[in-house]
Amino acid sequence: MIQALFADRAENWARYDGPLQKALADAGLSVEIHQPGEIAPERIDYIIYSPQGPVQDFTAYTRTKAVLNLWAGVERVVGNATLTQPLCRMVDAGLERGMVEYVTGHVMRYHLGLDALLAAQDGIWRHDSATPPLARNRSVVMLGLGALGAACADALRQLGFAVTGWSRTQKEIAGITCLSGADGLEAALRRAEILVSILPDTPETTDLLNARTLALLPRGAQLINPGRGTLIDDDALLAALETGQVGHATLDVFRTEPLPPAHPYWAHPQVTVTPHIAAESRAETASEVVAENIRRGEAGEPFLYEVDRARGY
Known part of the structure; x- marks a missing residue:
């Protein structure tokens, strides 16, 4: 036995x-x-x-x-x-599908501009300014192309998004532009209108998104992090949000969990906090x-x- x-x-x-x-x-x-x-x-x-x-x-x-x-x-x-x-x-399979659904939902939320529409229920008809581009004209970048990252990248590709993926080692995924290495990371970040991070927590990934790398993003880029809290330099992200370099951040993971009630993320108007629910x-x-x-x-x-x-x- x-x-x-x-x-x-x-x-x-x-x-x-x-x-x-x-x-x-x-x-x-x-x-x-x-x-x-x-x-x-x-x-x-x-x-x-x-x-x-x-x-x-x-x-x-x-x-x-x-x-x-x-x-x-x-x-x-x-x-x-x-x-x-x-x-x-x-x-x-359940964990993977949960991550795919979380990432896809928040990418679509950003892509369609739903936050602004929901906040502006004031009787003003904003048809021309509120129409989003087609998905094929929106650049989404996936940091991490392991099993979860690859599944999310493929789901977004099937919706029509122009998807670029970055990983430490070179990958080949049909329909995804795959980059690797330091030069590949910079190239990926420069095109990331929506950036999704699903990297593991390793010494090499700690504070990967810092003041220097966040400055490479297109101004107003939107960030989704269901990977690991250590990937982000919190002070650098808060500074980038204040200047508008990063337009909004949706964060599911944090260095300290549960996220302390006094943490500035909770009250920040350009941050959405979710309680580590992306991939259970x-x-x-x-x-x-x-x-x-x-x-x-x-x-x-x-x-x-x-x-x-x-x-x-």
Whole structure:
């Protein structure tokens, strides 16, 4: 019998119990799932893990074949010196679709000028000034072309937008202008009427959007960040909003979460705060990924979405 540990907050077990049991049964696996403290660590084959859960020291888990993260982000665990087992991040269909829907919705909100229209319900007919261009005449830039970024870029392409993507390593995606490297980043930013950032949190991406790089954007560019809060220099963004260099920012992730009530983002008229809702793991689809990785581990096959420790994701 395979032994697994559910190492998330106790209150999340109710959401995952049924979906996990079903996904494991559908995969033909016999797995006993335990809560922390119910079984000796040296008997655990797989840890179903959340960074907010009780397991922070992996030293005693000598039999564990993989740590299966329930979150897309692994920045809270990838640097843990006690973690020597393979670490897999979560990429599941529900999380991906949630991100696509969030990004597409806010890009369309910006593209159609809905904020201005909704704010101007004053009896004045603004037909000529309110008509947006067609999507094909609007340049959208996606920072990050991993599974989530590529899916969002493709969805926007299908709506007709002129989409450019940037990533640290060169990618090739049909219908998307793909750039990489420092020169590619500058070229991408210079054309970003709407900028979407879905990059991971790594030393290379920290403060990537700073005073210098924000100044490269077309004046009045609009920003959407459902990636990681560390990607943005907050002081630089606030300054760019004050001068009009950045027209509006929609932010879903922050360096400190929950975002403190006194943070200037809350009251800023050109900032929309959403409470980290863009890409939430769904128990049903996340459980299918967990079950598939356990099946792969038992069959001696490569794990899905195994983290490259050197790159940090």
